[in-house]
Amino acid sequence: MNPPTISQVREAAERIAPLVHLTPVLTNKTINRLSGAVLFFKAENFQKVGAFKARGAVNAVFSLDDLDAKQGVATHSSGNHAAALAYAAGCRGVKAYVVMPENAPPVKKSAVADYGAEIIYCKPTQEAREETLARVVKETGAVFIHPYNDYRVIGGQATAALELLQQVSGLDAVVAPVGGGGLLSGTALAVKALNPGIKVFGAEPEMADDASRSLQAGQIIPVKNPATIADGLRTSLGELTFPIIQKHVTGILTVSEEAIISSMRLVWERMKIIIEPSAAVPLAAVISYKDIFVGSKTGLILSGGNVDLDSLPWSNADTHKLSNNP
Amino acid sequence: MNPPTISQVREAAERIAPLVHLTPVLTNKTINRLSGAVLFFKAENFQKVGAFKARGAVNAVFSLDDLDAKQGVATHSSGNHAAALAYAAGCRGVKAYVVMPENAPPVKKSAVADYGAEIIYCKPTQEAREETLARVVKETGAVFIHPYNDYRVIGGQATAALELLQQVSGLDAVVAPVGGGGLLSGTALAVKALNPGIKVFGAEPEMADDASRSLQAGQIIPVKNPATIADGLRTSLGELTFPIIQKHVTGILTVSEEAIISSMRLVWERMKIIIEPSAAVPLAAVISYKDIFVGSKTGLILSGGNVDLDSLPWSNADTHKLSNNP
Numbered sequence: 049m050n051p052p053t054i055s056q057v058r059e060a061a062e063r064i065a066p067l068v069h070l071t072p073v074l075t076n077k078t079i080n081r082l083s084g085a086v087l088f089f090k091a092e093n094f095q096k097v098g099a100f101k102a103r104g105a106v107n108a109v110f111s112l113d114d115l116d117a118k119q120g121v122a123t124h125s126s127g128n129h130a131a132a133l134a135y136a137a138g139c140r141g142v143k144a145y146v147v148m149p150e151n152a153p154p155v156k157k158s159a160v161a162d163y164g165a166e167i168i169y170c171k172p173t174q175e176a177r178e179e180t181l182a183r184v185v186k187e188t189g190a191v192f193i194h195p196y197n198d199y200r201v202i203g204g205q206a207t208a209a210l211e212l213l214q215q216v217s218g219l220d221a222v223v224a225p226v227g228g229g230g231l232l233s234g235t236a237l238a239v240k241a242l243n244p245g246i247k248v249f250g251a252e253p254e255m256a257d258d259a260s261r262s263l264q265a266g267q268i269i270p271v272k273n274p275a276t277i278a279d280g281l282r283t284s285l286g287e288l289t290f291p292i293i294q295k296h297v298t299g300i301l302t303v304s305e306e307a308i309i310s311s312m313r314l315v316w317e318r319m320k321i322i323i324e325p326s327a328a329v330p331l332a333a334v335i336s337y338k339d340i341f342v343g344s345k346t347g348l349i350l351s352g353g354n355v356d357l358d359s360l361p362w363s364n365a366d367t368h369k370l371s372n373n374p
Numbered sequence: 375m376n377p378p379t380i381s382q383v384r385e386a387a388e389r390i391a392p393l394v395h396l397t398p399v400l401t402n403k404t405i406n407r408l409s410g411a412v413l414f415f416k417a418e419n420f421q422k423v424g425a426f427k428a429r430g431a432v433n434a435v436f437s438l439d440d441l442d443a444k445q446g447v448a449t450h451s452s453g454n455h456a457a458a459l460a461y462a463a464g465c466r467g468v469k470a471y472v473v474m475p476e477n478a479p480p481v482k483k484s485a486v487a488d489y490g491a492e493i494i495y496c497k498p499t500q501e502a503r504e505e506t507l508a509r510v511v512k513e514t515g516a517v518f519i520h521p522y523n524d525y526r527v528i529g530g531q532a533t534a535a536l537e538l539l540q541q542v543s544g545l546d547a548v549v550a551p552v553g554g555g556g557l558l559s560g561t562a563l564a565v566k567a568l569n570p571g572i573k574v575f576g577a578e579p580e581m582a583d584d585a586s587r588s589l590q591a592g593q594i595i596p597v598k599n600p601a602t603i604a605d606g607l608r609t610s611l612g613e614l615t616f617p618i619i620q621k622h623v624t625g626i627l628t629v630s631e632e633a634i635i636s637s638m639r640l641v642w643e644r645m646k647i648i649i650e651p652s653a654a655v656p657l658a659a660v661i662s663y664k665d666i667f668v669g670s671k672t673g674l675i676l677s678g679g680n681v682d683l684d685s686l687p688w689s690n691a692d693t694h695k696l697s698n699n700p
Contacts, residue, residue, distance in 0.1 A: 093646045320419045320648040320679035353646035
């Protein structure tokens, strides 16, 4: 198989349209003034399940033929992909099996359960996750839908940038956060196919800088269990996402934890919308690398808005620790 | 002078249009399911200065003739009206004088100062406020713009409902929060003029139930320093707002502090937008008085989004106190 073409991305957009939101693009004068750029925020925090992940999961589940689909779908994740897959499976009327570490936060367990997925708990190790998933797939015949290393998922995530470019003309650059690389590779594919003159940047935490290192090294250099506050970006690039990013992305910009937290707070305070730490990483990059973006028209993908309101980064001890040890 | 007519409200809308946002109307399936109604949220949290108050202040300041305007405008407030008046004065290029108690939270002081107003501090008593304001007005010749007891302000606030009814057809009811009554009286005037069949409700905290008591008594019964979390609704009805509310409002619905906090949190979690406690009061009413709203199409005015992110109602000791003493 090859990476999705722009017509496949357009097909994905049509396929998922009835089940996902066409999210708005927001602007903010204060943040423009602060950054010296004109910024367009693609608000995927308003997306179904609260994150862009709904796009990839719905595209993947609705790309299956009936025979495969009726066996159900499975994944291992405790994050937005798990909720998205549960949502997508529910829409198609098939089962979703989600393998989750037994110590996952209750709020994540219930998010996935609320969408009707069957949760299979495992020990909190990578090995246990994979073994448990393999067993579930074997026992149920469910189709494994990887959170990012899957062209159907990448094609779905690409629809956010496709929409953004339909909503805003004249962009100089687009910045997406990068964890496993599903969103960034999809964004790069769509943007470069539509307008090769637009630069695409990935933004990631310094504490989880595997994409930056991997691009420099020319091969995937995983980062193990990074403790960044941007919990959606703790994963490392995959074999399918890496080459797309290598080919199409201008650069990876790494940002400090302080920059992530202050950008997140800036968006909350000024734009009055709730975004999760991972979604603040592109703005942190635009502010931290002002020279690159000053004077430009730049699109940023606000990847999601799922936050534990009982534990905000600026209200607990960790924040103080971080600000004391920059 | 008489209360604003619908043509005066339309004139106000035209007058303020270049300086305020046409705010979106949002919907949410989960909250619809929960309430048993179809709800339309007029998102004034996205308004300039983060609250509907920009409408009234801009209308008042731009209604002044040049001779009056050049003396500047003045008010006493530490809340959204102060920031709104500072914003409006800045737009017109005239001075704003804001009398504020010396113990006002730093975040409120800086919000007003950032919009370029001159702050005059006073002792934190109602007497000191009024005396200081009178002195400022006398010394500067500035025009006093009351936060709500002013027909120009009421006419400006009415434009939110005017817009809402242009954006959504077939509403059965509209619910607005009520503090001093500027928003509620404006909402009632606009809605009843456009469609007398639509019911208008005010929503207020049980702890600041002066509107409810006043309607029952047939005269203004002020509540003194109520400690409700809904800080925008601690004021009591005024002589201009009360008769309009008496005439046009179907009823005042009072809600508990717990209902306000849980409705606020529901909006944050499900709609991914930031609203202040006062803005959650209409939803708290729709949920608390389910029988009134079930099956209806109801518009709610989300009055503002200015929150101190360092002190959220569910993250401090007060919440626990409240939930232990319902």
